[in-house]
Amino acid sequence: MKSKNKSIEELSTAALEQELERRKKVVAPKPLKNPDYSPIYDLAVEYITNLSTAKFDDGFEHWCYEIVMQTVYGPDIWKYINSVKR
Numbered sequence: 001m002k003s004k005n006k007s008i009e010e011l012s013t014a015a016l017e018q019e020l021e022r023r024k025k026v027v028a029p030k031p032l033k034n035p036d037y038s039p040i041y042d043l044a045v046e047y048i049t050n051l052s053t054a055k056f057d058d059g060f061e062h063w064c065y066e067i068v069m070q071t072v073y074g075p076d077i078w079k080y081i082n083s084v085k086r
Contacts, residue, residue, distance in 0.1 A: 030073075031073055032074055040068060
C-alpha cells in the first residue's frame with residue numbers, strides 16, 4: 001500500500017507556503033486551569049505495584065504519554081496535535 005503523503009521534495013514551493021500559512025492559523029491549546037492529576041497518579045501507582053508481576057509491553061510508554069497529554073490539555077488535545085502533524 002502506497003502512502004498518501006508526498007516527500008517534501010515532491011511538493012511545490014506554493015504548496016509548502018500554503019501548509020505553513022495553515023499551521024500559523026492553528027491556535028495552540030492552553031493547559032487546563034485545574035487539571036485532575038489522578039489519572040497520572042493512578043498510572044504511576046499501577047506501574048510500581050505491578051512492576052514485579054506484570055509484563056508491560058512497549059505500548060506502555062505511549063499510553064503514559066497519552067494520559068499525561070489528556071490530563072494537562074483535555075481530551076481534545078488530539079484534534080490539535082493531528083491538525084499540526086498532518
